[in-house]
Amino acid sequence: MTNIKVVSIGSGDLAHHFIPALHKAGCDILQVYSRNLSNAEKLSIKVKATATDSLGQLNTEAEVYLLMVKDDAIKEVVAQLPQLNSKQILAHSSGATSIILLGKKAENYGSFYALQSFKKNKPADLSEIPFFIFGNTPLATRVLRMMARQLSPTVQEVDDKSRLRYHLAAVMMNNFTNHLACKTSQFLEDNHLDPKVLLPIVKSSFDKILNSDPCLIQTGPARRNDVKVEAKHLALIKEDAYLSAIYKSLTQSIKKTYNTENDAHS
Numbered sequence: 001m002t003n004i005k006v007v008s009i010g011s012g013d014l015a016h017h018f019i020p021a022l023h024k025a026g027c028d029i030l031q032v033y034s035r036n037l038s039n040a041e042k043l044s045i046k047v048k049a050t051a052t053d054s055l056g057q058l059n060t061e062a063e064v065y066l067l068m069v070k071d072d073a074i075k076e077v078v079a080q081l082p083q084l085n086s087k088q089i090l091a092h093s094s095g096a097t098s099i100i101l102l103g104k105k106a107e108n109y110g111s112f113y114a115l116q117s118f119k120k121n122k123p124a125d126l127s128e129i130p131f132f133i134f135g136n137t138p139l140a141t142r143v144l145r146m147m148a149r150q151l152s153p154t155v156q157e158v159d160d161k162s163r164l165r166y167h168l169a170a171v172m173m174n175n176f177t178n179h180l181a182c183k184t185s186q187f188l189e190d191n192h193l194d195p196k197v198l199l200p201i202v203k204s205s206f207d208k209i210l211n212s213d214p215c216l217i218q219t220g221p222a223r224r225n226d227v228k229v230e231a232k233h234l235a236l237i238k239e240d241a242y243l244s245a246i247y248k249s250l251t252q253s254i255k256k257t258y259n260t261e262n263d264a265h266s
């Protein structure tokens with residue numbers, strides 16, 4: 001199956017990866033929508049599609065309408081969509097939003113979600129990324145699965161409840177870890193020290209996470225219950241209330257996990 005006709009509703013980070021990849025895989029991208037016409041045009045040119053800034057002017061010939069707008073806007077955008085016919089499919093790409101609200105405008109609807117973080121100008125190899133699809137009807141499931149398989153060999157049927165849990169896991173693993181990396185670099189820079197010296201420990205930390213059970217390899221002052229070290233660290237970041245709270249909270253969580261609160265202090 002090739003040449004599925006697709007309309008892209010959204011032209012942000014995700015659409016800039018999904019839409020050219022679907023085009024390359026043989027889908028026929030008919031149109032790209034964005035509130036801002038020049039944003040829609042920048043993406044539509046890459047895939048030989050038309051561009052529009054009006055949901056009232058959406059091309060009505062597509063088989064799949066792929067909604068890739070920010071999560072908080074999904075409801076309001078769905079409300080402005082035309083009613084789709086009984087063969088058309090409406091899918092969103094959100095990890096944390098139920099597909100149910102898509103049912104207001106389509107008989108066939110579902111999710112087309114990739115468990116990865118995308119930025120417009122950062123290349124991503126979609127073939128290495130797990131895709132989670134779900135359809136409310138056999139038609140929606142079949143077409144969304146076929147589309148996902150054109151991008152990646154790893155495609156699973158995942159419902160709203162499980163997708164939300166995977167999304168939370170990805171946020172903790174990716175967004176929170178990245179934020180810690182950002183705060184760590186800033187801390188060193190603020191103290192006129194070089195964040196680059198951390199690169200080997202960053203690399204070895206992620207190598208170990210990738211190659212072993214992270215719960216078995218925890219090290220550090222909290223794991224050892226070195227309370228004097230913890231106090232020295234907290235003194236250095238006492239001006240930053242949020243970072244202090246993160247430090248204390250992670251320390252408590254590590255102690256609880258390994259039951260080290262009651263270990264004798266040296």
Ligand SMILES: NC(=O)c1ccc[n+]([C@@H]2O[C@H](COP(=O)([O-])OP(=O)(O)OC[C@H]3O[C@@H](n4cnc5c(N)ncnc54)[C@H](OP(=O)(O)O)[C@@H]3O)[C@@H](O)[C@H]2O)c1
Nearest residue numbers: 010011012013014034035036039068069070073094117118
């Ligand atoms: N990026 C990722 O890593 C990633 C990964 C998996 C899933 N997702 C999901 O993909 C979806 C899009 O995320 P993104 O990262 O591509 O976001 P983004 O880069 O911030 O782009 C957001 C898009 O939403 C549009 N938009 C925002 N508010 C709107 C409104 N009120 N009405 C109409 N359009 C509106 C923007 O339009 P304008 O161009 O007009 O501003 C833009 O096209 C989200 O559901 C997100 O959870 C993202």
